Amino acid sequence: xxxxxxxxxxxxxxxxxxxxxxKIIGGSASYISTxxxxxxxxxxxxxxxxxxxPAEALGRLRDRNVDLQGLQIKTGxxxxxWAGKYHIDMNSRDTLDTQLNVLAxxxxxxxxxxxxxxxxxxxxLSPDVQLKVIKRLQKRPKLIVLDTMNYWMDNNMxxxxxxxxxxxxxSINDEEARQLSGEFSLTKAARKILQMGPNYLIxxxxxxxxxxxxxxxxxFAPALPLEDVFDPTGAGDTxxxxxxxxxxxxxxxSFANMKRAVIYGSAMASxxxxxxxxxxxxxxxxxEVNDRVQQFIDLVQFEIKLD
Amino acid sequence: xxxxxxxxxxxxxxxxxxxxxxKIIGGSASYISTxxxxxxxxxxxxxxxxxxxPAEALGRLRDRNVDLQGLQIKTGxxxxxWAGKYHIDMNSRDTLDTQLNVLAxxxxxxxxxxxxxxxxxxxxLSPDVQLKVIKRLQKRPKLIVLDTMNYWMDNNMxxxxxxxxxxxxxSINDEEARQLSGEFSLTKAARKILQMGPNYLIxxxxxxxxxxxxxxxxxFAPALPLEDVFDPTGAGDTxxxxxxxxxxxxxxxSFANMKRAVIYGSAMASxxxxxxxxxxxxxxxxxEVNDRVQQFIDLVQFEIKLD
Numbered sequence: 021x022x023x024x025x026x027x028x029x030x031x032x033x034x035x036x037x038x039x040x041x042x043k044i045i046g047g048s049a050s051y052i053s054t055x056x057x058x059x060x061x062x063x064x065x066x067x068x069x070x071x072x073x074p075a076e077a078l079g080r081l082r083d084r085n086v087d088l089q090g091l092q093i094k095t096g097x098x099x100x101x102w103a104g105k106y107h108i109d110m111n112s113r114d115t116l117d118t119q120l121n122v123l124a125x126x127x128x129x130x131x132x133x134x135x136x137x138x139x140x141x142x143x144x145l146s147p148d149v150q151l152k153v154i155k156r157l158q159k160r161p162k163l164i165v166l167d168t169m170n171y172w173m174d175n176n177m178x179x180x181x182x183x184x185x186x187x188x189x190x191s192i193n194d195e196e197a198r199q200l201s202g203e204f205s206l207t208k209a210a211r212k213i214l215q216m217g218p219n220y221l222i223x224x225x226x227x228x229x230x231x232x233x234x235x236x237x238x239x240f241a242p243a244l245p246l247e248d249v250f251d252p253t254g255a256g257d258t259x260x261x262x263x264x265x266x267x268x269x270x271x272x273x274s275f276a277n278m279k280r281a282v283i284y285g286s287a288m289a290s291x292x293x294x295x296x297x298x299x300x301x302x303x304x305x306x307x308e309v310n311d312r313v314q315q316f317i318d319l320v321q322f323e324i325k326l327d
Numbered sequence: 328x329x330x331x332x333x334x335x336x337x338x339x340x341x342x343x344x345x346x347x348x349x350k351i352i353g354g355s356a357s358y359i360s361t362x363x364x365x366x367x368x369x370x371x372x373x374x375x376x377x378x379x380x381p382a383e384a385l386g387r388l389r390d391r392n393v394d395l396q397g398l399q400i401k402t403g404x405x406x407x408x409w410a411g412k413y414h415i416d417m418n419s420r421d422t423l424d425t426q427l428n429v430l431a432x433x434x435x436x437x438x439x440x441x442x443x444x445x446x447x448x449x450x451x452l453s454p455d456v457q458l459k460v461i462k463r464l465q466k467r468p469k470l471i472v473l474d475t476m477n478y479w480m481d482n483n484m485x486x487x488x489x490x491x492x493x494x495x496x497x498s499i500n501d502e503e504a505r506q507l508s509g510e511f512s513l514t515k516a517a518r519k520i521l522q523m524g525p526n527y528l529i530x531x532x533x534x535x536x537x538x539x540x541x542x543x544x545x546x547f548a549p550a551l552p553l554e555d556v557f558d559p560t561g562a563g564d565t566x567x568x569x570x571x572x573x574x575x576x577x578x579x580x581s582f583a584n585m586k587r588a589v590i591y592g593s594a595m596a597s598x599x600x601x602x603x604x605x606x607x608x609x610x611x612x613x614x615e616v617n618d619r620v621q622q623f624i625d626l627v628q629f630e631i632k633l634d
Contacts, residue, residue: 109511204416207552228535231552240626242547245514245538279629310633319547320627322586326617 023063023268024134024161025052026153027143027257028123029073029081029091030100032297033116036251037108041296045077047100048143048167051254054301055261055288056141057084058309059269064134066090066153068122070098080302089131097122110249111226130156139268142166142187143257147179154186163273165189166218167260170196184217188273191222191260206231210238220278222263224256232275232282239279244290244315251296255289258301262288287312330370330575331441331468332359333460334450334564335430336380336388336398337407339604340423343558344415348603352384354407355450355474358561361608362568362595363448364391365616366576371441373397373460375429377405387609396438404429417556418533437463446575449473449494450564454486461493470580472496473525474567477503491524496585498529498567513538517545527585529570531563539582539589546586549626551597551619558603562596565608569595594619 027049034041049067056063062085069078071093078088103117126149140161142150147168154164164187172180173196184190190213194206200216201209210221210233223231227249229242263285267273270280290312294300334356341348356374363370369392376385378400385395410424433456447468449457457473471494479487480503491497497520501513507523508516517528517540530538534556536549570585570592577584597619601607 205552205554205556207554210552225535228532229549238552238626239629240549240552241629242536242549245512245517245545245547247512247514249512276630280631283629283631313631314633317631319545322546322548322590323583324587324590324620324624326621 021060021139021268021271022137023056023060023139023141023264024066024137025049025056025063025141025143025261026066026128026150027052027141027145028100029065029067029069030102031073032253033101033103034251034253034296035105036110037106038248038250039296041251043101044297045080046102046254046297048145048257050081050298051257051292051301052141052143052261052264053081053086054084054298055258055292056265056268057086058288058304058306059262059265059284061085062087063265064090064131064137066128066130066134068092068094068126069100070122071095073099080298084302087133090129090134092129094122104253106252110252128153128156135159138162139264140164141260141264142183143260144169147172147176147183150183151179151186154183163188163264163267165191165260165264167191167256168196170199173199181216187218189220189222189278190218191224191256191263193224193226193256197221197223207238220275222282224259226252226255230259230282230286232278234275237275239275239282241279241282241286241316242319243286244312244319246290246293249293252293253297255292258292259285259289261285283313283316284309287316329444330363330367330446330448330571331373331397331444332356332363332370332448332450332568333373333435333457334359334448334452335407336372336374336376337409339560340408340410341558341560341603342412343417344413345555345557346603348558350408351604352387353409353561353604355452355564357388357605358564358599358608359448359450359568359571360388360393361391361605362565362599363572363575364393365595365611365613366569366572366591368392369394370572371397371438371444373435373437373441375399375401375433376407377429378402380406387605391609397436397441399436401429411560413559417559435460435463442466445469446571447471448567448571449490450567451476454479454483454490457490458486458493461490470495470571470574472498472567472571474498474563475503477506480506488523494525495580496527496529497525498531498563498570500531500533500563504528504530514545529589531566533559533562537566537589537593539585541582544582546582546589548586548589548593548623550593551622551626553597553600556600559600560604562599565599566592566596568592590620590623591616594623
C-alpha cells in the first residue's frame, strides 16, 4: 500500500473571474498527495523547493501525513513559480509567468525508506526527472501512473516516450490525447496511445468528465454538474491523487476497481475546484467524500432490463 | 400510447469533412418519427411539404409506420430547404442557405384521428405553430416534449415563452440553456429554466452526453465514444424521437423511466451520426438498438459500496 508521489511543490498566482490569489501553495505533488491522503494512512513525496518556501506550508502537507524526507530544500534558491489567468469559461487559461528556479536543476533523491514503494505516481514534471525516479527504484512498483501535459509533448517528446514505455496508467486531457495520437476521435486516440506503452489510459475532459480505457473496455465517469467552478487549478492532479490513493488503499488494480478509482478521483476533483488552490482540500471530512461519491452514483444510475 | 409529432419535413444539403450530400430528406419531424418508430407501432405527424417533395421519400416514412394524414402537400410551392457545412470538430456549423418556402405560411391542420394523442412531440419549428397545435388539441396530452433552438430565442421569444409554459419536458443544447437562462453553470441554468414552465429539462451536450433535470434530481447520460462522427445533422431530433418513443412505448412518465428514455434517445442518436442524414436510421434492427444500449450500460456501470 505504500504510495510514492513525485512532482512539483510550488507557488501559484491564480486569477479567475471570481478573484485573485497570490503566491499560494501549488504544484502537482502538493495536490496529488493531499488528495491521496484521504485514502492512504501516509504517503511519501519526492520534490524540491527553495528556501523561500514557508515552513507553515510544509506543515500543512505534514498534517495530511505526507512524509517529507524526499523533499529537498535548496538554500539560496527560489521555489518553482507559476502564474495564470483563467478565461470566463474556465476551460482555457493563459500562463502569465513561469519561473523554473529550483526545478531547472532538480535531481530527485530517493530516501532508502521509499524503496519498495508499491504505488508510484509520476505527477506532471519533466519526463527526464520522471525517468530518473523509475530508474532509481530498485524494485518496479506494482502500479505506475503518469500524469503529463502538452508542454512535454512539444518540448521533450523523446524522454516522454521513454517514460510512457515504462508505466501502467497514463492520465492526460482530451486535447493532449489528440495531440499525442494525431487522432481527433478519442476512441481512435486511445487505441493508438495504448500502443505506446501504457495498459490503461485516462482521458480527462474537465467539466465533461473522464474516460478510462484498456485494450478491450471503456468506462466513462461524468463530472458533477457544479453550481460554480471557482478555480480549476490542480483539478487534474487532485483527480490523479484520488485515483491512485483509492487504488493503494484497496490494493486492487483490476479494471473494475480502476472504475471505482476514477469515480473517487472525480469526486475529489469536484471539491478542489470549489475554492482557490488547495483551500477546500486541506480539511475535507470522510463523510463529505462519501456524500459526493453517492452524488455520482445517483447522477448516472439507471436500470434497464434488455430482452 | 398514441404519439403525435409536429415539425419539419424538408430537404437538407449537408457538407462535412467526410463529404457532401445534396437535397436529402431531413427536417425535425422526419428524424423524430423515424427514431420513434423503433419503439411505437405507429405514429402520426403534422407537417407541410411542397409539391417538389418526392413520393419515394414519403414512402420511406410510411414504411416506418408513420401516418401521413397530417402532412399537407402544397401544390405550386416548394419544400423547406436548409444547407449547412460542418467544421472539422463537428461541434459547430455554418448555415449556408435557408429557404422557408412552405414553412412561411404553415397553418397546422390536425386530423380528427389525431385528437386524443397521449404523447405530443413538438419538434423544432416556429413557436407560434407549436402553440397552435397545443391549442387545437381538444384534450391535453399526457406528456408534451418541446425541442427548440437559439434561432427562436433570438427572434420569437414571446411565443417561445408561451409554449414553454404549456409543456412538460424541454430539450435544448448547452449553449441554448445558457442563452435562455443567462447562467453559465448548467446547474443554475436548469434551476432557472424549470421556473419557466417545464417540469423536466434535457440539456444535450453533443459528444459530451446529455443531462436530465427535474426540480430535485439530475441524471447524466454519456454519449458513446465513437470512432467517427460522420454527420451530426438530426442527432438532437433523433435523440428526442428515441426519448418520447420509449416513453410512449412503456407508457410510464416517472423520472426513473425518463432516465431510461434518455439512454434510449442517446443510443438512437449514436446511430444517426454514423451516416449522412437518415441513411443509418431507415433500416436499424431491434437487436442493434439493444446492443447499443448494452454498450451504454457497460460504459457507465460501476459498483461502489459506501460504509
